[in-house]
Amino acid sequence: xxxxxxxxxxxxxxxxxxxxxxxxxxxxxxxxxxxxxxxxxxxxxxxxxxxxxxxxxxxxxxxxxxxxxxxxxxxxxxxxxxxxxxxxxxxxxxxxxxxxxxxxxxxxxxxxxxxxxxxxxxxxxxxxxxxxxxxxxxxxxxxxxxxxxxxxxxxxxxxxxxxxxxxxxxxxxxxxxxxxxxxxxxxxxxxxxxxxxxxxxxxxxxxxxxxxxxxxxxxxxxxxxxxxxxxx
Amino acid sequence: xxxxxxxxxxxxxxxxxxxxxxxxxxxxxxxxxxxxxxxxxxxxxxxxxxxxxxxxxxxxxxxxxxxxxxxxxxxxxxxxxxxxxxxxxxxxxxxxxxxxxxxxxxxxxxxxxxxxx
Numbered sequence: 001x002x003x004x005x006x007x008x009x010x011x012x013x014x015x016x017x018x019x020x021x022x023x024x025x026x027x028x029x030x031x032x033x034x035x036x037x038x039x040x041x042x043x044x045x046x047x048x049x050x051x052x053x054x055x056x057x058x059x060x061x062x063x064x065x066x067x068x069x070x071x072x073x074x075x076x077x078x079x080x081x082x083x084x085x086x087x088x089x090x091x092x093x094x095x096x097x098x099x100x101x102x103x104x105x106x107x108x109x110x111x112x113x114x115x116x117x118x119x120x121x122x123x124x125x126x127x128x129x130x131x132x133x134x135x136x137x138x139x140x141x142x143x144x145x146x147x148x149x150x151x152x153x154x155x156x157x158x159x160x161x162x163x164x165x166x167x168x169x170x171x172x173x174x175x176x177x178x179x180x181x182x183x184x185x186x187x188x189x190x191x192x193x194x195x196x197x198x199x200x201x202x203x204x205x206x207x208x209x210x211x212x213x214x215x216x217x218x219x220x221x222x223x224x225x226x227x228x229x230x231x232x
Numbered sequence: 233x234x235x236x237x238x239x240x241x242x243x244x245x246x247x248x249x250x251x252x253x254x255x256x257x258x259x260x261x262x263x264x265x266x267x268x269x270x271x272x273x274x275x276x277x278x279x280x281x282x283x284x285x286x287x288x289x290x291x292x293x294x295x296x297x298x299x300x301x302x303x304x305x306x307x308x309x310x311x312x313x314x315x316x317x318x319x320x321x322x323x324x325x326x327x328x329x330x331x332x333x334x335x336x337x338x339x340x341x342x343x344x345x346x347x348x349x
Contacts, residue, residue, distance in 0.1 A: 032332060033241055039333035040247040047254045069243060117287050 008198050012139065015195025019142040020087070023110050027084045030113050034077040041070045083109045087141065094136040100165050100172055101126035103137055107144045108163065115148075120155050122148065126165040131172045134222040139199055143218070146189045146196035147176055147207070151216050156180040168219060171204070176216040182209040233347055234275070237261040238268045238282040238294065239310065244332075248281075251336050257343065265289030265297070272301050278347045281339070284311045306346045310334065 045066055052058050086106055104124045115122045133140075148161070155161055155178060162177040189196035189207065200207060204221030235252065237245040237259055245261035252259040260277075262268040265286060272280075280298055284291040295307050308328040327346050330339065 033244070036332035036334070037241060037243045037247065040244060040251060040336075043336055044247050044251050047251055051254065066247075073243070117285070119287050 008202065011195045011198035012202055015146075015199055016091075016138065016142055018195065019145050020091075023087055023145075024084065026113050027080055027110070030080050031077050034073050034080075038070055038073050038077075041066050041073070079109075087138075090137040090141060094139075095134060096137065097132055097134050098137050098140075099129055100131040100133050100174075101128045103140060104144065104163055104165060104174070107141050107148070110141075111145065111148050115152065115161070118152055118155075120152055120159050120161055122161045122163065124163050126163070131165045131167045133172050133220065135203060135220065139203055140220065143196065143199045143203055143205060143220075144174065146199065147174070147216060147218050150189050151176040151179055154179040154182050154216075156214060171219065171221040174218040174220070175210075176218070177214065179214045179216060181211075182214065182216065183211050233257050233279070233343060234277045235259040235343060236268060236271060236277040236280045238265065238280065238286070238291075239263065240283065240286045248336075248339075252340070255336070255340050257340065265294040268294060269297055269301070272298050272305075276302055277305055279306045279308060279343050281308045281310060281343075284309050308339075308342055308346060 045063065048058050048062060048066070083106055087110060090106075101124065104126050108122045108124045111122055144163075148163075151161060157180075158178050160178055164175045164177060166173050166175075189200065199205075206219045208217045208219075209215070210217055235257055237248055238261070239245045240263050242263045245263065249259040249261045260271060262271055265288060268280070268282070271277075280295070282291045282294060286294070289297070291309055298305060298307075306327045308330060310330050310332055328342050330342065
């Protein structure tokens, strides 16, 4: 391994850890919020039960409604934990065939809370099974996350970022749409700059901007990493 | 005691308001800072319980706005984080600071203490 390769892997590793840490923090915050709601709902059921015991008249429908809402919160928390679990397991594999719709959907799910905090809705416009890619899923998830972070400050008045995908001759293209005021010259990847750029290089990616269409364009090659060549 | 609960998680504030009503605390709620401002302009509250981190207008910014409308109001901050940074901000900016999930009896005791002080 050359010194350049070492630096590149170091930057990618650090960026991967940063990305994983940020996603874990975001998901744990969201789960804590769900637990807080479940805590209050369970407490409310206790309050209602105590009121009934002391002879107060309580509509039994209130119990049913609150129990249903607890189930809803658990379902939502389970979905979020499932996304984090999929992210964790994506570290396991490199150079595998992935469904880009599935992978983009996962990143969109993980970024849901951060986007909501910025009053942005992110949607994936990638039909399932429409674009296959051979790549390292965890690295690509980090790169897509860095692109989302770069795109968020440039969102247009619609506040809806659409991520569209199309197959390419040797890979795929992702378009982060509904952006305003972007020029080729001023693209800065989100995340920790150097790490995100190393991810881009390692995945054989190219990032550009289409100012006229208001899009950040990420082209990705079928590639598993710098040491394994461009084609599996 | 009149309390205003502000948190972007609607299910949380609705349920907290209902639980407080079982304890003879009159609580209203809002899920956005702007709505909290409107409610505060309409009627006075003894205490505002608000989340530190909310979209658009965060807890610190909202507190400053509400203080201009009703300088006598007291504030209790809530957070789901519990980080040292949040604790530092929360304890510096509000009369009290609670970490979610909260215990309802602790909340009621805190509200009474804040109003009593």
